[in-house]
Amino acid sequence: MPAGKIVKALSGFYYVLDGEQLIQCRGRGTFRKDKITPLVGDEVVYQADNDKEGYVLEIKERHNELIRPPIANVDQAILVFSAVEPNFSTVLLDRFLVLIEFNHIKPIICITKVDLLEETAKKEIDQFIEEYSNMGYPVLATSSVTQEGIDVLLPYLHGQTSVFAGQSGVGKSTLLNALRPELELKTNDISQHLGRGKHTTRHVELIHIGDGLVADTPGFSSLEFTDVEAEDLTFCFPDLLELSESCKFRGCLHDKEPKCAVKAAYENGELPRYRYEHYLEFLQEIRDRKPRY
Incomplete structure (x- = not known):
């Protein structure tokens, strides 16, 4: 079966680039059943009815994905x-x-x-x-x-x-x-x-x-930390992550914990003030997030 990459999705059609050939495809009904939506950037297997039209049959494993933009x-x-x-x-x-x-x-x-x-x-x-x-x-x-x-x-x-x-x-x-x-x-x-x-x-x-x-892209339509947990946040701040190796407690959230290297760096002016203040703002936002059921 031929394979390619989806380079555009518009009005229910997926445009698959295979070499220099662009095939306009629809998704098979099984994608709707499995609640999988083909995305731009997907590596796919497709079946072509002719040299211009076909169907996406399989989506290969993704390295990552964004939802908004898709x-x-x-x-x-x-x-x-x-x-x-x-x-x-x-x-x-x-x-x-x-x-x-x-x-x-x-x-x-x-x-x-x-x-x-x-x-x-x-x-x-x-x-x-x-x-x-x-x-x-x-x-x-x-x-x-x-x-x-x-x-x-x-x-x-x-x-x-x-x-x-x-x-x-x-x-x-x-x-x-x-x-x-x-x-x-x-x-x-x-x-x-x-x-x-x-x-x-x-x-x-x-x-x-x-x-x-x-x-x-049309841009990020949501900038909420929907899937980010409090424990994940330090890993998204590489400068804080490096400092956190010197924190006394493993899993330190750099908020109210004693002997926190991140707080010390902030207080000593070794860290841009806005970075730590934004971290605390985001941490509180995650804590205040309504739980999902």
């Missing part, structure tokens, strides 16, 4: 955050980082619109770049207008399946257009009334950029 087998997430319009937000970035780390996807932070920065704001953004770089994250400063950082981002996409994620209005589609101008993806300016952009991407689709695949 995509599977992602190697890395390019977390796109604008320096301004909308303003850079560490709490929103940390929330994205937790969700990406929890799903065992490599995060790369991409700060856009740096050409719009005034001198004082540039120093602040440079400080954030240094701090997140020290945490071990690749951080890129880019501008789709001046092309700054575009040539640095491109090698990161080499041979990878990447998802571009971030709040609306930060310039995801504009960035993709800069990477591959012939895409001509639709973009919208930020709303001056709402202070954020409108979603311009309506479905998930994998597109070729260089020899990598990139997903332009």
Whole structure:
């Protein structure tokens, strides 16, 4: 049986790429019975009725999957955050980082619109770049207008399946257009009334950029920590995880426990204050979450 990768899902059809051939497929009824939905990024076995149409018969085992946006087998997430319009937000970035780390996807932070920065704001953004770089994250400063950082981002996409994620209005589609101008993806300016952009991407689709695949998505429709447990949270903060090896108690949640290395680092100014404060905020949110039955 032929095999390929789903590169687009739209209106009940799954577009399977097999070599250079794109086959429009429907899912077999057994998927509905088994409550399995084929996702963009799935490696599948299909049956073709002709050279254009067929049916997805089997979904191969996934390495990972995201539900909102619906995509599977992602190697890395390019977390796109604008320096301004909308303003850079560490709490929103940390929330994205937790969700990406929890799903065992490599995060790369991409700060856009740096050409719009005034001198004082540039120093602040440079400080954030240094701090997140020290945490071990690749951080890129880019501008789709001046092309700054575009040539640095491109090698990161080499041979990878990447998802571009971030709040609306930060310039995801504009960035993709800069990477591959012939895409001509639709973009919208930020709303001056709402202070954020409108979603311009309506479905998930994998597109070729260089020899990598990139997903332009409608964005994360939920940023809740639905599946993250309190015990998981430290593992989603690599900087805290490294410090936690020196905590007195195994399984320390770095909240009210004595002789906690994370709290000590925070109090001594060895850890950016916002990182630990966001951790506590997220920890409380998880604790307050209603139990699922």
